[in-house]
Amino acid sequence: MDYSALITEVPLLSDQTIAFLLGAGAIAIIVGLIILGLWKKLHENEALKREFITIVAHKFRTPLTQARWLTESLIADEQDSYKKENLAEIQKVNKNLINLTGTLIELTESDAASKTAYTFKKVSLCSFLRGIGENMKDSFREKNIFFAVQCPPEDIMAKIDVPRMEFVIQTLLQNALTYTPTGKNVDVVLNHGSGKVSIAVIDHGIGIHKADMPHIFSKFYRTDNAQRTDTEGFGVGLYLAKSIVRRHKGKLEVHSDGVNEGAIFTVTLKEVR
Numbered sequence: 279m280d281y282s283a284l285i286t287e288v289p290l291l292s293d294q295t296i297a298f299l300l301g302a303g304a305i306a307i308i309v310g311l312i313i314l315g316l317w318k319k320l321h322e323n324e325a326l327k328r329e330f331i332t333i334v335a336h337k338f339r340t341p342l343t344q345a346r347w348l349t350e351s352l353i354a355d356e357q358d359s360y361k362k363e364n365l366a367e368i369q370k371v372n373k374n375l376i377n378l379t380g381t382l383i384e385l386t387e388s389d390a391a392s393k394t395a396y397t398f399k400k401v402s403l404c405s406f407l408r409g410i411g412e413n414m415k416d417s418f419r420e421k422n423i424f425f426a427v428q429c430p431p432e433d434i435m436a437k438i439d440v441p442r443m444e445f446v447i448q449t450l451l452q453n454a455l456t457y458t459p460t461g462k463n464v465d466v467v468l469n470h471g472s473g474k475v476s477i478a479v480i481d482h483g484i485g486i487h488k489a490d491m492p493h494i495f496s497k498f499y500r501t502d503n504a505q506r507t508d509t510e511g512f513g514v515g516l517y518l519a520k521s522i523v524r525r526h527k528g529k530l531e532v533h534s535d536g537v538n539e540g541a542i543f544t545v546t547l548k549e550v551r
Contacts, residue, residue, distance in 0.1 A: 342376045370413065374448070377441040396439040396525055400550055403436055403475060404429035407466055410447050414455070423458055427466045434470045436547045442522045446530070449515040450479040450543045457504065458483035458540075470549050477545040486534035486541055494532055495520045523547075 349369040356362045404427075411427040418425035447466075454464045462482040469476045486494060490501045500513040516530075523530040528547040534540065 342372060342379065345372050346376065374413075374444075377445060396442065398437040398439055398526075400435055400437050401440065403434045403468055403477065406438075406440070406443075407447065407468060407477065410444060410451070411466060414448070414451055417455055418464065421455065421458075422460045423455065424463045425465070426463075427468075429468045430470070434468060434475050435550050436475050437550055438526060438547070439522075443526070446519040446522050446545060447477065447479070449519045450545075453515065453543075454479055454481035454483065454541075457481065473549055475547050475549045477547075479543045480540070481542075482540040485537045485539040486532065487537050491532065491534070495530070 346369065349365055349372060353362060353365045353369065356365060407427050407429070411425065415425060451464070451466070458464055458481045463480075464482075465478075465480045467478045467480060469478070484504070487501065493499045494501075495516050496513075497517040498513040499517075520530045523545055526547055528545060531544050531546070533542045533544070
C-alpha cells in the first residue's frame with residue numbers, strides 16, 4: 279500500500295502551535311520539578327523531625343532511669359510521711375515519663391516498632407480509667423475544668439498493654455485539658471455491647487474543622503487552631519495513640535461538629551469475659 283498520499287494529507291503544525299506546545303511542555307517540566315522538590319523537602323523535614331524526637335527520647339531515658347533509682351532509695355529511707363508521699367508522687371511522674379520516652383523510641387524507629395512485643399493483661403477498665411483520672415484530677419481542678427469518669431455498674435474487662443494504653447488515655451485527656459476553656463466539662467465515658475468496649479473522651483473545647491478531620495491522626499500534623507492555643511506541641515501524640523490502639527486490634531476515632539464545638543475521641547477494643 280502506498281502511504282505517501284496519506285502523509286501529504288497530514289496537516290503541518292504552524293510555528294505558533296509548535297511554540298505553544300514547546301512552551302506548555304517546558305511549563306509542565308518546571309511544575310513537575312517544583313512538585314518533586316516540595317515532596318522531597320517534606321520527606322526530609324519528616325525524617326529530621328523523627329530523628330530529633332528519637333534522639334531526645336534516648337537522651338531523656340538515661341537520666342529518668344537514674345532519677346527512678348534515686349527516688350526508690352529515698353522512699354525506702356524516708357521516715358517523714360509527708361516527704362514520703364511527695365517522693366512517691368515524683369516517682370509516679372517519673373514512671374510516666376519513662377513510659378513516654380519508651381513509646382516515642384519504639385514508634386519513631388518504624389522497623390523496630392513492628393517487632394516490639396506487647397504484654398497484654400486482663401484488666402478492669404473502670405479501675406484502670408479511674409486510676410488515670412485520679413492522677414490527672416489536680417490538673418483539671420487547677421484550670422477549673424469539671425472532670426469525671428463515668429462507668430456502668432457492671433465490671434468491664436479487656437486485655438491491654440497497661441503502660442501503652444495509659445499513654446493513649448493520658449494523651450487524649452491532656453489534649454482535652456489543653457484545648458478546653460476554663461469552666462467547661464471533660465468526661466471519660468466507658469460503655470460496652472456486642473462484644474466491644476468503648477472509651478470516649480468528651481470535651482467542650484476548640485473543636486476540629488471539617489477540613490482537618492482526615493489528617494488529625496497524621497504524624498506531625500497540628501491544626502491552625504491547635505497551634506494558636508498551644509505553641510509547644512509536636513503533633514505526634516495522636517499519631518502514637520492510634521498506632522498503639524491499632525496494635526491492640528482496636529480503633530481510635532474522632533468526631534467533632536466543627537470549630538468551638540468540642541470533640542469526642544473514642545477508643546474501641548474487644549471485650550473479654
